[in-house]
Amino acid sequence: MPALQIEIVYAGAAEQTIVRLVIESGATVQDAVERSGILRRLPPQATHSYGVFGRRVRLDRLLRDGDRIEIYRSLQVDPRLARRTRAKSTRRTRATRR
Numbered sequence: 001m002p003a004l005q006i007e008i009v010y011a012g013a014a015e016q017t018i019v020r021l022v023i024e025s026g027a028t029v030q031d032a033v034e035r036s037g038i039l040r041r042l043p044p045q046a047t048h049s050y051g052v053f054g055r056r057v058r059l060d061r062l063l064r065d066g067d068r069i070e071i072y073r074s075l076q077v078d079p080r081l082a083r084r085t086r087a088k089s090t091r092r093t094r095a096t097r098r
Contacts, residue, residue, distance in 0.1 A: 004063055008036050010071040017041055029069055030059035038071065048072060 004027065008019045019036045029050055033039065039048075050057055051070040063069075 002065075004065045004067070006032055006063055006065075006067045006069060008032060008038050008069045008071065010038060010042055010073070012043070012073065023063065027063050028059060029057055029061050029063065032063060032069060033059075033071070042071070048074075 002025050003022045004025055006021050006023060008021060010017045017038060019038050021032060021036050023032050023035060027035075029052070033050070042048075049072045050059065051072060052061065052063075052067050054070070
């Protein structure tokens with residue numbers, strides 16, 4: 001079986017971790033993540049989600065040569081709540097300038 005060259009990435013708040021890996025054809029996302037050992041380097045979290053080139057995938061997705069597996073971390077703040085908070089702050093700032 002031909003080997004696949006893939007990349008596994010995780011972008012933390014302070015640094016980015018990249019692991020390049022050669023794995024056998026027919027391997028899944030889960031196979032690659034386990035074999036890379038990347039989860040041992042990351043901060044402990046309850047759950048991770050995964051994607052390939054920005055599209056969410058399940059762990060049983062078969063890999064193709066050149067795939068880039070992305071490990072997504074949990075959100076610290078709900079993006080909608082953060083936007084509302086910024087908008088309120090902006091409104092207050094504008095009101096005090098008048």
